[in-house]
Amino acid sequence: MTAVLSGTNGLLQSYDYQVSTTGFSYTFAAGTQVLIIEPAGTLATGTIIMPAAPADGMTITVESTQQVTALTMSGNGGTVVGPAVQLIPNQPLSWVYRTSNTSWYPVYGGAGRATALVSGTSVASTSGTSIDFTSIPSWVKRITVMFSGVSTNGTSNYLVQLGAGSPTTSGYLGASSIVTTGVSCTNFTTGFGVFNNIGAATVIHGSMTITAFGSNVWVASGVSAISGALGTMQTGGSVTLGGTLDRIRITTVNGTDTFDAGSINILYE
Numbered sequence: 001m002t003a004v005l006s007g008t009n010g011l012l013q014s015y016d017y018q019v020s021t022t023g024f025s026y027t028f029a030a031g032t033q034v035l036i037i038e039p040a041g042t043l044a045t046g047t048i049i050m051p052a053a054p055a056d057g058m059t060i061t062v063e064s065t066q067q068v069t070a071l072t073m074s075g076n077g078g079t080v081v082g083p084a085v086q087l088i089p090n091q092p093l094s095w096v097y098r099t100s101n102t103s104w105y106p107v108y109g110g111a112g113r114a115t116a117l118v119s120g121t122s123v124a125s126t127s128g129t130s131i132d133f134t135s136i137p138s139w140v141k142r143i144t145v146m147f148s149g150v151s152t153n154g155t156s157n158y159l160v161q162l163g164a165g166s167p168t169t170s171g172y173l174g175a176s177s178i179v180t181t182g183v184s185c186t187n188f189t190t191g192f193g194v195f196n197n198i199g200a201a202t203v204i205h206g207s208m209t210i211t212a213f214g215s216n217v218w219v220a221s222g223v224s225a226i227s228g229a230l231g232t233m234q235t236g237g238s239v240t241l242g243g244t245l246d247r248i249r250i251t252t253v254n255g256t257d258t259f260d261a262g263s264i265n266i267l268y269e
Helices: none
Strands: 002-006 011-018 024-027 034-037 043-049 059-064 068-074 093-098 103-108 131-133 142-152 158-163 173-179 183-187 192-195 203-214 217-227 232-240 247-252 259-268
Touching: 011 024, 024 034, 059 103, 131 259, 142 158, 142 217, 142 247, 158 203, 173 192, 192 203, 192 217, 192 232, 203 232, 203 259
Parallel strands: 011 034, 024 043, 034 059, 043 068
Antiparallel strands: 002 011, 059 093, 093 103, 131 247, 142 203, 142 259, 158 192, 158 247, 173 183, 173 232, 203 217, 217 232
């Protein structure tokens, strides 16, 4: 902890500086008001624990120079109202303590702090029968799946499947339609349809947005197109999961066609 007394301004500022690593846990010491975290890069997880015996009106501020993707906050005997679920680079967050009900209230930054887009790691869709994005944080409310130049070696329609522990392969409601010189529409029940009536040489570009509706219900909508030919696709649907979403799978209806071109990534918030 570093304490600075300014004779000119009459201010006492107590702060701590940490170069944290993934999985860090930090407890505010008595008298520390500000925590500055400067890791080398994005941190997957971290825990902030409030001071054990705060004074009424005490303010705590946390700031990180890098993304902390999944943050846990502990009141250390008190209640944190609107706890942060992630730290966004260079966006400080502050709480003030009220003794009468032992609660920390957000005064800067807004409750939840899940407003920044987090990018997954782009995966080359050049092999395999499915592509998975796992360890999606429990606080996520919206996911965008992006396709850039994706194709397979077969003609089975593409699917996006959600999962809680494992991919959900049934219970999907909705359809996708393709517009070329005419219109064709197909219902999908084993995933959200990305494209239908494709050929082995079809190359797809576009995105699908999947949004939390509540009670583990998720709804999807998407638009994509093919290159090298005329064709666009629109899709929509919903599914109820058996638990908290933690993964996305991109595959095909038959599950055996192999990806052979392009890349896929996700954004979540």
